[in-house]
Amino acid sequence: MAKNIEDFSCGMEMAILKHAAALANNEESPALTLVERPVVDEDDFGEMCFRVYDSTQYDYAITVSWFRETDDGLGVVKTDWGVVRNIDVAQRKFKLVNDWEAQWIGVEDLVRVVKTKRAGF
Known part of the structure; x- marks a missing residue:
């Protein structure tokens, strides 16, 4: 047995x-279904950058969607959540940290950034 x-x-x-x-x-x-790089309005881009910076200042989680190129301008849109712990101005990227991982995301690749709502509220 x-x-x-x-x-x-x-x-x-x-x-x-x-x-x-x-x-x-x-x-x-x-x-995977590959898509072209999404076009982001200048005002929306400014708002997304504000949310990223605000996450570092007030330590709140955001949900970020960004474009990751895989082949000749085509790629996939990835989504993850976390708190921004570091911004590298020289390389134009930021570090998104959550319970499982930390990753660097390029500012030019941003598609969508929203404040994550707390569970149960």
Whole structure:
């Protein structure tokens, strides 16, 4: 009986690892629907930059959507949430930090920035 449980456990572990690998590969897969870089109005861009800066000053979470180019001007729009912890003015990017990860996002790639509402309110 113990051997059967170990076989099942090992089999499930391998299945989970294969599934995780498939998900990771799918992110870069050419099967994704690629879009052209969205055009952002100048006033909207100014408002988004204000939200990014405001997140550093008042320590509140924002939801950010940005364009990530993958092939000759085409790419995907990624969305994530977090608090802005650092702004690199020289390289024109900011660091978005949440519970799971931290990532640098280019200011020119911004598509949408909104203040994240707190759960339960």
